[in-house]
Amino acid sequence: MIIHSKRRRTLLAYLLFLPFAILLIIFKLIPFANSVRMVFYKWDILGTPQFIGLANFRRMFSDKVFVSSLWHTFYFVILTVPPIMVLSFLVAVLANSKIYTQAKGFIRSAFYLPYTLTISVVCLTWTLLYNPYFGLISKATKSLGLKTINWLVDPTWAMPAVAITTVWWTIGFCVILYIAGLQQIPASYYEAAELDGATDFKKMIFITIPLLKRVHVLVIVTQIIASLQIFGQVYIMTAGGPAGKTRTIMQYIYEQGFRYFRMGYAQTMAFILFLIMLVFSYLQLRLMTSSSKEELI
Amino acid sequence: MRVKKYLLTALAVLLSIVYLLPLAWMVLASFQSQKDILAGRWIPSVWQMDNYRTILQRAKISNWFLNSLISSSIGTAGIVIICTLSAYAVSRMDFPGRNLLYIFSLMGFMIPSQAIAIPLYLMIRKFGLVNNLLGIVLPALPSSMAVFILSQFMKAIPADYEEAARLDGAGELDIMFKIILPMSVPAIITVAVLHFTWIWNDFFWPLIVMTNEKMYTLPVGLVALAGSDVNIRYGPIMAANVMASLPVIVVYLFMQRYLTRGVVLSVR
Numbered sequence: 001m002i003i004h005s006k007r008r009r010t011l012l013a014y015l016l017f018l019p020f021a022i023l024l025i026i027f028k029l030i031p032f033a034n035s036v037r038m039v040f041y042k043w044d045i046l047g048t049p050q051f052i053g054l055a056n057f058r059r060m061f062s063d064k065v066f067v068s069s070l071w072h073t074f075y076f077v078i079l080t081v082p083p084i085m086v087l088s089f090l091v092a093v094l095a096n097s098k099i100y101t102q103a104k105g106f107i108r109s110a111f112y113l114p115y116t117l118t119i120s121v122v123c124l125t126w127t128l129l130y131n132p133y134f135g136l137i138s139k140a141t142k143s144l145g146l147k148t149i150n151w152l153v154d155p156t157w158a159m160p161a162v163a164i165t166t167v168w169w170t171i172g173f174c175v176i177l178y179i180a181g182l183q184q185i186p187a188s189y190y191e192a193a194e195l196d197g198a199t200d201f202k203k204m205i206f207i208t209i210p211l212l213k214r215v216h217v218l219v220i221v222t223q224i225i226a227s228l229q230i231f232g233q234v235y236i237m238t239a240g241g242p243a244g245k246t247r248t249i250m251q252y253i254y255e256q257g258f259r260y261f262r263m264g265y266a267q268t269m270a271f272i273l274f275l276i277m278l279v280f281s282y283l284q285l286r287l288m289t290s291s292s293k294e295e296l297i
Numbered sequence: 298m299r300v301k302k303y304l305l306t307a308l309a310v311l312l313s314i315v316y317l318l319p320l321a322w323m324v325l326a327s328f329q330s331q332k333d334i335l336a337g338r339w340i341p342s343v344w345q346m347d348n349y350r351t352i353l354q355r356a357k358i359s360n361w362f363l364n365s366l367i368s369s370s371i372g373t374a375g376i377v378i379i380c381t382l383s384a385y386a387v388s389r390m391d392f393p394g395r396n397l398l399y400i401f402s403l404m405g406f407m408i409p410s411q412a413i414a415i416p417l418y419l420m421i422r423k424f425g426l427v428n429n430l431l432g433i434v435l436p437a438l439p440s441s442m443a444v445f446i447l448s449q450f451m452k453a454i455p456a457d458y459e460e461a462a463r464l465d466g467a468g469e470l471d472i473m474f475k476i477i478l479p480m481s482v483p484a485i486i487t488v489a490v491l492h493f494t495w496i497w498n499d500f501f502w503p504l505i506v507m508t509n510e511k512m513y514t515l516p517v518g519l520v521a522l523a524g525s526d527v528n529i530r531y532g533p534i535m536a537a538n539v540m541a542s543l544p545v546i547v548v549y550l551f552m553q554r555y556l557t558r559g560v561v562l563s564v565r
Contacts, residue, residue: 010392012469017398020383024405024439027417032408034416045419091312099306110313112557114320116549118498120516121538124523125323128531134337136322168319176560218564229411232500236520250411250501257415258505267415274412285406288445288564296561 039271043264056268066269068244069252072159076248077227079163080170085219088171092178093208108179112172119169123236126165127152152238155245162233162246170226174219181215181296182208215296218287225280228273249273327535334531348536358537360511361518366544368433368503368514369496375438376492377485384447385473389459399448405441411501418505432506433514437496443488446562450484451477483555484562490552491559494545515541 039056043049060066088111095107114122130151132138138148151161185208193203231250234240240247240255247255249269257266326334327348329341352358386392387399410417417436426432458476467475478485503514513521519541523534549556 009390009469013386013390013392013395016382016386016390017402019379020402020439020444021398023379023435024402024441027420027436027439028405028408028413031413031416031420034419035413038416094305094309094312097305097309098302099309100302103306103309107309107313108557109553110317112553113317113546113549116494116498116545116556117320117542118516118519118545119500120519121323121542124519124534124538125319128326128334128535129319129322134335136318136337136339139337168316173560176557177564180561222564225409229409231411235500235504253411253415254501258418263415263419270412270415274409277409277412278407281407281409284564285403288406289403 035267035271035274038264038267041264043262043267045261045263049264052264056265059265060268060272065244065247065252066249069247069249070272072246073228073230073248073250075159076163076166076230077224079160080166080227081220081223083163083167084171084174084223085216087167088174088219089178089212091171091175092182093204095175096179096182108175111175114169115172117169119232120236122165122169123233126161126168127237130161153242155242158238158242158246162230162237165237166227166230166233170223174223177215177219177296178212181212184296185211214287218284218296221280221284221287225277225284228277228280323535323538326532327539329532331530331532348532349540352533352537352540355533357511357513358515358518358522358540361513361515362540364430364507364512365497365515368430369493371430372434372437372496373489373493375434376440376443377489379438380440380443380488381447381478381481381485384444384451385477387444388448388451389454389473389477390469402444402448403441405439406445410436414502414505421506427506428509428512430512433496433499433503436502437492440492442563443492446488446491446559447481447484449562451481454480483558486552487555487559487562490548490555491563494548494556497545 038049040051040053041049042052042055091107091111095104095111129135129137132148132150137151142148149157151157189207189211190203193207198206229250230248231254234246234248234251235254238246240251250273253266253269253273256262256269322339325339325341328344328346329338330343330345330347333342383398383402387395387402421427421432421436424432426435454477458480459472462472462476498516499514500516500520503517507513507517510518510521519534519537522537
């Protein structure tokens with residue numbers, strides 16, 4: 001009887017898991033296996049795929065556009081991750097400081113709201129804000145007596161402009177993380193420091209920042225992963241221009257794969273992106289599985 | 298002390314307002330005439346609804362809205378059902394191979410969707426699901442994130458409830474449907490809200506899978522609209538932006554608690 005019910009329970013467990021497993025295999029694992037296979041083929045959307053060994057890789061490393069796209073992607077990561085981290089930390093500290101409770105809710109909502117919007121809405125709005133003739137940003141710089149920049153068309157400023165929009169869009173996500181982390185720091189730490197006569201600045205340097213180590217790592221890892229995959233902002237705001245200065249790796253993959261239908265070549269680049277991201281996705285998975293429920297610090 | 302509180306509060310409020318200026322401008326511009334926008338105005342000289350009228354008449358925005366709504370709702374419902382069942386199995390049931398299945402369910406984290414977009418597209422194409430909402434829904438279903446959040450939550454429910462029910466002769470399915478799942482409702486809502494906004498806001502995948510203008514989702518349609526139709530001016534696009542943002546903002550207002558918790562739960 002006992003053995004019977006145990007076997008039944010095992011069967012039930014597998015049955016409950018089965019739909020998920022089947023879908024994961026069909027829509028994640030099989031495409032992944034194919035994604036590895038495709039890099040060895042000349043695979044155009046029509047016609048028979050042709051095995052060409054490592055030719056895709058050889059072509060890729062001598063492809064100047066690929067190398068520059070890779071560099072633009074790293075440049076974008078550098079332009080976005082540190083400001084996101086520093087700004088979201090500061091905003092969270094302010095939102096968690098001794099201010100009126102209503103203001104706490106307000107600042108938190110205000111900073112999270114943009115993150116709920118779709119990337120199209122964000123980018124189309126910012127494209128107009130950046131407009132050198134009537135955009136509000138050029139109006140603001142003009143009133144400050146600065147030179148007007150044609151942000152999205154200027155080769156030097158196009159990428160920083162895309163980065164600024166991205167920082168604005170995503171900061172809320174990290175603010176929430178930091179606030180959650182800050183709330184988990186025991187008040188007794190600060191009280192003890194106050195008894196020793198520590199200033200606010202010292203409390204920040206010696207208690208807040210080091211105790212939030214885990215949150216810092218989480219913010220860095222998730223934001224690097226997000227920024228490495230940057231596509232929508234570039235596609236919508238600059239289409240990779242001016243003169244390819246904002247073409248990132250996903251943008252180039254999209255162009256090669258879905259505009260010229262060179263699927264094998266595009267997948268080879270996607271595979272390289274996968275390898276670069278592997279380090280960070282593994283780190284993220286380790287972080288996620290290493291802590292107990294809702295503990296951030 | 299009092300002064301400091303005032304000052305910090307003022308700073309927080311001011312910062313929030315400055316931060317929201319782009320959104321405020323988007324809403325105001327949707328009521329402006331083209332002339333007002335080109336003049337770089339904040340407040341419309343005449344408040345008018347023309348932009349909304351134009352966008353509703355000209356564009357296929359109602360199609361796109363429905364496509365987004367249907368794919369997000371069905372996708373979310375499917376994720377909740379499928380991932381709740383599997384999360385229950387790996388977190389509340391004891392059977393040989395359980396840990397292995399748990400690790401297996403997290404494999405999705407190691408495979409970013411962008412990395413497999415091309416072979417997935419070829420597969421969807423072979424299935425005949427290009428320009429079909431199922432092409433968006435089906436690949437979204439096996440969400441490792443959903444299984445992760447739900448199983449972490451279910452794991453933390455004490456075994457006492459379950460044992461008491463077992464002594465009363467409750468079967469495994471009774472325990473699942475009458476005890477554990479009702480207790481997991483907060484986590485289930487979090488997962489639902491999180492995935493609804495993710496599918497609603499996704500841009501890359503629908504851009505690839507939907508090639509027929511009628512089948513676009515809102516994010517893809519908006520961009521196509523702004524880029525292709527030369528007769529569409531800035532005002533109508535801002536009006537479209539406002540309309541596309543309203544549903545998520547409504548979800549956000551009512552579900553803020555779950556969304557922000559979802560952020561924490563999704564990274565830990």
